[in-house]
Amino acid sequence: MRTTKYRAWVPQDKEFITWDSVTRGDWFWEQVRNGLTAEQYTGLEDKNGEDICEGDLLLFANTSGRICKVVWHEPSASFDAEFVRDMNEWSNNFNFKTADWPRTVEVIGSIYENPELLIKEKIDEH
Numbered sequence: 001m002r003t004t005k006y007r008a009w010v011p012q013d014k015e016f017i018t019w020d021s022v023t024r025g026d027w028f029w030e031q032v033r034n035g036l037t038a039e040q041y042t043g044l045e046d047k048n049g050e051d052i053c054e055g056d057l058l059l060f061a062n063t064s065g066r067i068c069k070v071v072w073h074e075p076s077a078s079f080d081a082e083f084v085r086d087m088n089e090w091s092n093n094f095n096f097k098t099a100d101w102p103r104t105v106e107v108i109g110s111i112y113e114n115p116e117l118l119i120k121e122k123i124d125e126h
Helices: 025-033
Strands: 006-010 015-018 038-045 051-053 056-060 067-073 078-083 105-110
Touching: 006 025, 051 056, 051 105
Parallel strands: none
Antiparallel strands: 006 015, 006 038, 038 051, 056 067, 056 105, 067 078
């Protein structure tokens, strides 16, 4: 069975609070109801053993160093990794089910801690 964990970004403190870090789970969800966004643990870890959560930014070694963000994919009811600096608009997702990806992926930040990594690169057509 998969472990269920959550975290939420606290903008004024510039840090995450986690379900595990609070003594009362109802306090965590009260904070979420008051405007914080809860993000769920995917059940997967990166090559360094770090938990991968919704909203994390990942560096994939086998994709020429392209950066992905972890998103919830509603149609398939699963997590996915969406390229944020994609040069090919038609291939903007990286399937979490690929067998070798845990050995090649590293969490390098989150959409909150490192928003500068979300800026798409412009393609120079010259």
